[in-house]
Amino acid sequence: MIARFLQDIVVNDIEKNMEMDIDKGEELFAIDRGNFYELRKPNGWGTMAPKECEGKYYEIVRD
Structure with missing residues (x-):
């Protein structure tokens, strides 16, 4: 999978x-x-990213 970030962090x-x-x-x-x-x-x-942050900080774009 790929995570794309929605903001700078x-x-x-x-x-x-x-x-x-x-x-x-x-x-x-x-x-x-x-x-x-x-x-x-x-x-x-x-890093580890909590799933509840999906849509706020990052989005999963591909499986």
């Missing part, structure tokens, strides 16, 4: 002291993990 990983920028229109690979999608950039960086 910054993902903060407080535990690892890291940030990941995601731009509006950017597409990430999405894997269904129950209540979340695991989202990965082509370079391997990734």
